[in-house]
Amino acid sequence: MEKEMIRTEKLRVIGELSASFAHEIRNPLTTIRGFIQLMDVKENATDFEKRYYSVILQEIDRINGIVGDLMDIAKPNGDNQYVLSNLNNLISDITLLYDGQESMNNIKIIKKLDTQIPSFFTYTSKLKQVFINMIKNAFEAMPDGGSITIATKFVEQDNAVEIAFTDTGIGMDEETLATINKPFFTTKETGTGLGLPMCYMIIEDLGGSINVSSKVGEGTTFVVKLMIAEDSNTSQNGNIKTVGL
Ligand code: ADP
Ligand code: MG
Numbered sequence: 001m002e003k004e005m006i007r008t009e010k011l012r013v014i015g016e017l018s019a020s021f022a023h024e025i026r027n028p029l030t031t032i033r034g035f036i037q038l039m040d041v042k043e044n045a046t047d048f049e050k051r052y053y054s055v056i057l058q059e060i061d062r063i064n065g066i067v068g069d070l071m072d073i074a075k076p077n078g079d080n081q082y083v084l085s086n087l088n089n090l091i092s093d094i095t096l097l098y099d100g101q102e103s104m105n106n107i108k109i110i111k112k113l114d115t116q117i118p119s120f121f122t123y124t125s126k127l128k129q130v131f132i133n134m135i136k137n138a139f140e141a142m143p144d145g146g147s148i149t150i151a152t153k154f155v156e157q158d159n160a161v162e163i164a165f166t167d168t169g170i171g172m173d174e175e176t177l178a179t180i181n182k183p184f185f186t187t188k189e190t191g192t193g194l195g196l197p198m199c200y201m202i203i204e205d206l207g208g209s210i211n212v213s214s215k216v217g218e219g220t221t222f223v224v225k226l227m228i229a230e231d232s233n234t235s236q237n238g239n240i241k242t243v244g245l
Contacts, residue, residue, distance in 0.1 A: 022071045033060050069194040085124040087152050087161055088113040094131050106145030116154040117161055120228045126202045133195040134165040134222050141169025141220060159228045166221040172214040
């Protein structure tokens with residue numbers, strides 16, 4: 001438990017620092033990138049040189065990716081509002097974003113939304129960040145296509161809701177499963193290893209939990225469980241407007 005706290009705290013510090021450094025890092029990188037590109041297209045550049053330029057560009061893009069992910073973690077409080085949220089609406093709004101990508105990647109998103117889910121106050125844009133990350137990882141786990149099932153469930157006895165993301169992707173072995181929430185752990189060539197640590201941090205902050213089960217070659221399920229605080233459940237009042245995004 002103590003270890004968990006240290007990990008979360010570490011990530012928070014990384015996030016806060018990066019918010020102020022991100023621009024400072026990105027500006028010179030943009031300049032470097034521009035010059036390398038110029039050298040790359042130069043007429044008398046040899047194949048030998050071009051090979052190195054492309055590696056340099058890739059690595060610059062990787063740094064940009066990491067900086068971008070760190071900025072996501074450190075998103076300012078401005079878009080971190082505590083609002084009345086309906087998770088089914090939120091999921092529907094998010095999946096809309098993937099309409100085009102679905103057919104392109106031969107992936108089907110299946111929604112199984114529990115209509116019994118009550119609306120409750122929460123940090124909706126933070127949850128959106130988590131859900132988008134889950135979907136992104138699922139897409140990346142299915143290079144040859146497949147399906148993502150997103151199921152919501154009201155767990156009445158715990159006054160909690162569960163959102164399960166199940167993909168039919170490559171799955172994970174035990175070793176990977178044990179490491180996925182460590183910052184910078186990635187099995188992807190262009191991964192940053194920051195997506196899941198961010199998800200864990202956000203959900204832990206909200207007093208929830210994430211459970212994962214996976215089988216190599218079969219797929220993976222992430223279950224996000226959120227407790228509905230007693231005073232945040234206003235679903236009895238049908239007139240209150242719910243916010244999707
Ligand atoms: P990244 O996506 O940049 O690699 P994440 O923190 O999002 O970083 O994920 C860490 C690692 O967890 C991934 O590199 C991958 O090995 C594993 N992983 C996460 N989600 C899935 C999934 N749905 N299916 C298989 N592996 C996954
Ligand atoms: Mg990821």
